[in-house]
Amino acid sequence: MAAVILSFPTLQGLRIFTQGFDNKRIEKVLIANRGEIACRVMRSAKKMGVRSVAVYSDADTHSMHVAMADEAYHIGPAPSQQSYLSMDKVLEVAKKSGSHAVHPGYGFLSENTEFAEACKQEGIIFIGPPSSAIRDMGIKSTSKHIMSAAGVPIIGGYHGEDQSNEKLQAEAVRIGYPVMIKAVRGGGGKGMRIARSDSDFLEQLESARREARKSFNDDVMLIEKFVEDPRHVEVQVFGDMHGNAVYLFERDCSVQRRHQKIIEEAPAPGISPEVRRKLGEAAVRAAKAVNYVGAGTVEFIMDAQHNFYFMEMNTRLQVEHPVSEMITGTDLVEWQLRVAAGERLPLLQEDIMLRGHSFEARIYAEDPNNDFLPGAGPLLHLSTPSPDQHTRIETGVREGDEVSAHYDPMIAKLVVWGEDRSAALKKLRYCLRQYNIVGLNTNIDFLLNLSGHPEFEAGNVSTSFIPQHYADLFPTPKAPSGATICQAALGLILQERNHTLGFTQSSTDPFSPFGSSSGWRNNILFNRNVTLQVGDKKVDVVIMYNQDGSYSMQVGDEVNHVTGEVEMEGGASFLHCTVNGVKSRPKLVILDNTVHLFSTEGSSQVSVPVPKYRAGVGGSGAQGGAVAPMTGTIEKVLVKAGDKVTVGDPLMVMIAMKMEHTIRAPKSGVIKKVLFSEGSQANRHAPLVELVEEEEQAEGSSQ
């Protein structure tokens, strides 16, 4: 309560103070961030003729945001505590570079009151709300009180000391069923029950108390309104220093994994104009209640009846702001810069029109099949749909860059706009298929499954969407079809032919038929036996080079007739091929020993197994050997040299990205050597043990 009372005079003072500095000059802005948001801010700055200053850590020396900036300053080692979160270093650069303002982006220092204050003291504009607003909104109970006082609906609850059954039940009735009974000391779902009606309240209360006593030795309970399968709806608001505040409609960010958003849209589907207006006005009331300046987001949870309750306010430009820009035709970074310079809001509420529908899909380096485990690594191949007026690719990485384990593993945001929701969704899926990445696991195929789900298409989204539709979203992976294997084999042959062509064309004898790659043999057709690694299986393919330049490929018992060419289009290779009369044109990427095919059906990989004589020289990663899935520390070693293991036996436990990973034996055999000891650091793809297959052993001993 004290914080609330204190904040008002401070805010008033700030307003008077800032109004004295009408229309300050921002000609140079420091972006205290990295990745896509830093690039995003710089683009708008460039457009407005504002010079941009980047800061970077050791890990970002060659990053895109550094290359894009007009100036860039090194601010320390890779860990963010010592670089992007170091206020002193950022401020020092701001002063040294003569920056008029600091744009904090999102994350890092964006909601740090101390930093906002420090900027002010140095006479540098902090592009964001007044520090008091950040502080007030940062404390949940304070923000709820302010909102409640401003007439913003908040979620009902009881946090009182009277723990009698009667009191708690009376509060539950007041709040309205269903309610959640939660242990104050609780966590991880323990000591938490849902009471759906008055009749089962006491039973659930007792049950929760029992569990809480057992788990935390404390049975103090709180009661909260329970919203079933809630939606996460948030409103983009904007305020200026002249007391104006507007809303730019709402976004629906319900679909989440690991409590993080992955797909967002604006406007929220199925919301009536009436509810939309109410949402917007409530959000503006919330902003005005704290004299908000700049871009902010008011988050609500919404129940099935479209009742909404204030959750929190984010005092920054959010990751998903582009969807709001797309439906309103605005540039919120430009607004931020202008408002920070003391200008009035460019548009009044009645000038802001909602047009069409927009989606944003976040492309992450992560493994959806392994509980969305965050990943890191090089983007060996990266091709994207071509950006246009209705398609935005917000990214901070390029092909060849590394997704660093030190920071958020988001690779890009794909933002699309369409006349209506279904048009936008179609566009999103179309573009996702063209977003092809090789080098690390991504959630792209998952996003395709998600955005193609009938319930998603129908707009029936909620925060429990992924667990509810788990089976549909994680279909058992299909083994590549015979046709796909043929495409991969064709891709390899054509690549070989291309290499040959390159070789012969640079030779002294460019037209020699020896360089023709036709597989010509005297009086017989060239039969080539190729073994391909498809998933964990080896598949033999017999390729016959026909006289007419086509191929007959035998996979298992079926013989396929295959023709095709590789065509370049916009820097990417496409395999224009025909398998048994069916034409297709998947995108083709061949890296190291693996063929990656990206088609409208999704992506598939086929590899050429590393020959035995090369397997010893670091190629074991490609064979699915026991390797570190990412850079991390070896926590436990469970085997020693000489141990016999079977497929799936645990070999080591690793800690990486704050998660425990058990590394299991990829094949049965005998441990020849353990390459890492407990406590040591292993790089991504580093072999952890030398594992000799049993048959290899037998072979070796007989010789």
Added chain:
Amino acid sequence: FQIFFVILLLFIYYFLINSGGGEKARRLHTSRGKLLPRERIDRLLDPGVECIIVANDATVKGGTYYPITVKKHLRAQEIAQQNHLPCIYLVDSGGANLPRQAEVFPDRDHFGRIFYNQARLSSEGISQVKAATGEEVSAEDLGGADLHCKKSGVTDHYALDDNHALHLARKTVRSLNYRKNIEVTIESPESPLYPADELYGIVGDNLKRNFDVREVIARIVDGSKFDEFKAFYGDTLVTGFSRIFGYPVGIIGNNGVLFSESAKKGTHFIELCCQRNIPLVFLQNITGFMVGREYEAGGIAKDGAKMVTAVACASVPKITVIIGGSYGAGNYGMCGRAYSPRFLYMWPNSRISVMGGEQAATVLATITKDQRAREGKEFTAEQEAAMKEPIVRRFEEEGSPYYSSARLWDDGIIDPAETRMVLGLSLSAALNAPTTKTRFGVFRM
């Protein structure tokens, strides 16, 4: 349509040859984790340096050297020597065939010649790469890879298996630092304007029916372009310039028996090609030089000798394709095997012998008849027919391209429709050798 049986027979023979020592032997071979010889070659090949590859087929008599094996190996080395091609030996052999030792060991062109040639080739700067891929190293008591790589130093690289050995061989060839120096002009190739499979219809299988060799040329050379030389003089021999896969060639083809004029024209043309360093292609379909009093008087012998001299002395690459008959002195004038063409191929419809079977039988019957007459004995028509029949049959058998090819009188029987490809490959291989200036002998005037 009989020509299609001729072609079909060719494919059947090649299919059988391709399967080596039979299903059982192959299975035994592959069960040892070894690759079949043709698969070894397939995995060895790339578009880099042109090489001669000699690979033993252990599924045929354990890869041992029969007399014909020795001959074939020496022929391969001869090709390497003439065309300056590095040699790769994929050894998987039990060595000389002991029961036939007398036919493979003692003489000059026997087993020992292989190693003599290796030494000599090496002295000429022609690289020798040897990959032991079979029994030779796996029998540890005779000296395995361990012994020879680590202790004796006999071998240079240690291979774990066939694939590894082939990989090492490729690496070795890469490090030869070999560069092909083309000493002729090359142009961008064009396909012929006429489809190659029309050759089947043009040639037919009846050798007595003549065809215009220009029809063959039109289906072999770049853009079907043929700059004919002396078209109206000595017209039984067709001469002219073309390109095949962009390489310049001088083509000499037969359109009938050779007369004095044809022989002189051929000699003139060969001289031109040698002066210009243009490879020669002989399309051989020849019954011989014209005989008869009138032609002898006209000096056919010395004119024929001119052509034979020119062919023998020409040191530009010569490639011969026997597309029809190859008889008598025509074989010499048109660069038969004895005239050391870099490569010699036969079409499956072709015939090769000193003369036609019927003609030979008649000659022999006449001699017998005369002999009988001198002895005052009778030689009836039945007796004559009975005498001629086996002679005709024998010539028929021995004149077959398969009889020839099995004895290494040629370098292979080719599908007529693939002639362009075979010539292109042969020219490409031949142009590895540096040019040597031709010095002609004395032409009989």
